[in-house]
Amino acid sequence: MSGEAVGVPMDVAALEAIDVHTHVHASVLDEPGGDGDGFAAMADYFKAGQVTRFTIPMMADYYRQRRMAAVVFTVDTMHVSGREQKPSNEEIAEQAALHADVLIPFASIDPHRGAAGARAARRLIERYGVRGFKFHPTSQAFYPNDRMAYPLYEVIAEHGLTALFHTGQTGAGAGTPGGGGLRLKYSNPMHVDDVAADFPDLQIILAHPSFPWQDEALAVALHKPKVHIDLSGWSPKYFPPLLVQYANTLLKDKVLFGSDFPMITPERWLADFGKLEIRDEVRPKILKENAARLLGL
Incomplete structure (x- = not known):
């Protein structure tokens, strides 16, 4: 599975894992490289050393060499940052379509965009084939249960797609003065519980071990089908014991492998995951089977 594979469909059986959480930090129109102080601060937070910003073709080659598929996205923070996201949702979707053997495009729309955002979501789904949407409540400065976001959720639910919410602590702004002005309060997973209740057909992913709200995340996942x-954003060696216990038992069909690439590489994550006491029959569910079913692959 090395080399370019334009137009080749995904062979799920040939994959060793599906990484449901990766970030695209560079446009194909850019030169790969650094991304300012914020990117460097995040790399320092993750103890990732020198991190390269990857374009979609670079990510496709990276995951193809590892016999893995990846969900790819960026984060639209227009309301907070005042900048349009780069690369755009359209670029990510178009480029991912060229590498559909290993890449699954998600989009990101700032809920503050209102009705225009909902229209954009519909266009991205119907014209560009995106498979889900990424929300980052802390970076986007909104509570997931804020009614302004509900038109977006309605479009996502109507098309049977997935909404992925950042939860818990974040590397964004970590270690910078005032945390870059970002507020952790928005990312308590209990706010997503309201969304799950109000949109019972919406597929939802709570991203990351939700420190300091891990118990809340487990409760929501247990209660809402x-x-x-x-499990992205943390090395598995730091997972709370209760998370490991539930992943092994009551939530074995609802826990997914995610790395948070490029800040955490699949190699680093999988090496530490291999040391956890995960049951043999549960391990393939977490690494691939649960994601394949959820995403309809």
Whole structure:
């Protein structure tokens, strides 16, 4: 599975894992490289060393060499940052379509865009084939249960797609003065519980071990049938014991492998995951089977 594979469909059986949480930090129109102080601060937070910003073709080659698929996205923070996201949702979707053997495009729309955002979501789904949407409540400065976001959720639910919510602590702004002005309060997973109740058909992923609200995330995933948890953003050696216990038992069909690439690489994550006491029959569910079912692959 090395080399370019334009137009080749995904062979799920040939994949060793599906990474449901990766970030695209560079446009194909850019030169790969650094991304200012914020990017460097985040790399320092993750103890990732020198991190390269990856374009979609670079990510496709990276994951193809590892016999993995990846969900790819960026984050639209227009309301807070005043900048349009780069690369755009359209670029990510178009480029991912050229590498559909390994890449699954998600989009990101700032809920503050209102009705225009809902229209954009519909266009991205119907014209560009995006498979889900990424929300980052802390970076986008909104509570997930804020009614302004509900038109977006309605479009996503109507098309049977997935909404992925950042939860808990974040590397964004970490270690900078005032945390870059970002507020952690928005990312308590209990706010997503309201969304799951109000949109019972919406597929939801709670991203990351939700420190300091891990118990809340487990409770929401147990209580709401279509709420899942991805394990990205942390090395598995730091997972709370209760998260490991539930992943092994009551939530074995609802927990997903995610890395948070490029800040955490699949190699680093999988090496530490291999040391966890995960049951043999549960391990393939977390690494691939649960995601394949959720995303309809």
